[in-house]
Amino acid sequence: MRALGFLPSDLMARVAPRGAEEMPLSWRILQRAGLYRTLPVHILEPPERIARLVHDLRPDVLTGDSGVIARVSREFDGNGSNGHSLKFLVTGSEMLTPNMRGQIRRAFGRPVYDTYAAEEFSVLAWECRETGLYHLADDSVVLEVLKDGRPAGPGETGETIVTGLLFRAMPFIRYRLGDQVRRGPDPCPCGAPFSTLESITGRMTDYLAFPGGREVYASATAYVFHKRAEWIRQYDVDQVREDFVILRAVPRMKPSQTELDSLKRDITLELGPGVSFRLELVDELDRGPGGKYRIFRSRVRSYYD
The missing domain is CATH 2.30.38 (Luciferase; domain 3)
Incomplete structure (x- = not known):
């Protein structure tokens, strides 16, 4: 972050999954001294609420998944400086397309720097400012x-x-x-x-656009599969229409009817009213053109298609 212009006195709003805000004691001590302050924002918060936090709490830097930052940028009117105090924005975790970058820059009027990281290694690369x-x-x-x-x-x-x-x-x-x-x-x-x-x-992750304008970040559905890791090896979520989603799962072993019924109940609760779905048990998932699995996809509205 220092290479991108981040100063020790800056306040960084970090949009991330719950638990990412946990820090070692040394960092907590620095934050009490007013250094390297981080404002954690849960990634599953509605985009309009994240935008309000950026407006009200006045962070110097906003960082998060590319798709989330692009979606939040739609909540700003695009005059370059209205409603925020940001010096620059940092994206990562997902592919940043030229369309997404342009939208973020137009909305905030600030530089957008992309990063490349992996859970196993932390930061692998960061965008050169020049x-x-x-x-x-x-x-x-x-x-x-x-x-x-x-x-x-x-x-x-x-x-x-x-x-x-x-x-x-x-x-x-x-x-x-x-x-x-x-x-x-x-x-x-x-x-x-x-x-x-x-x-x-x-990786590419979409928002699911449901009837009535309701939006859900697609990775919010992940927990219903993760809690069943003992019998689900892989999965993907494919929104075909506003009111219809296909969920595919590659089983490690044949699930019982009770396990299937439990999964369907959780999916119904997660997708919410007005949305139906079909659960398919498959032997293998299709890879995308880049050779990587696209776990979450919306064919209704996507930055990537």
Whole structure:
């Protein structure tokens, strides 16, 4: 964040899942001293409520999933500075499309910097403020880009293979993330000593647009599958119409009728009134064009289609 212009005295509003606000004691001490202050905002809050928090609490930086920040930006009138005190915004976790970036910039009138991270390694790369390339965190990871099993050259697209340099208790060595990225020049033309990526194709998550204007961030449905991890290996959520959703699950073992009925009850509660669904048990899920599973998709309205 410092490379993007974040100052120790800045207040950062972080839109993230519940539990992400937990910090080590050293960070809590710094925050009591007015340094590296973080305002946690739950990712499943309605977009209009997140926008009100940004307006009322006046953070200096707003960070969160690309799709959520893009949706929140629609709550601002787009005159560049009205209703917020932001210096810049930081996106991540999902692919940031040019359309999403343009919408966020128009709404807030501030720079938008994208990041590339993974749960297993934390931050892998961040956007260069001068060139728009992504600086790789070469001092904490070794990130290989392989095209047909060989190292990709500048301008070529390949699969990411990552080795962590900081984790001694449980090291990840040549770990396949499943993302497709395009290799950039080494080092960055801005003068920083980092190798670069030109573009990243990662996870895509939509809002589900239900009848009456009701919107639900699609990952809110994830818990109904996660709580049944003993028999569900994979799943996806596919909104076909405003009032109809298809949910697919790859079972580890054949579920009992009681287990299926319990899952259907939870899905009904999560989707809410006026929405029907079909639950399909399948042997395998389809991968997207980039080779990665698209877990949450809305065919009603999407930033990615």
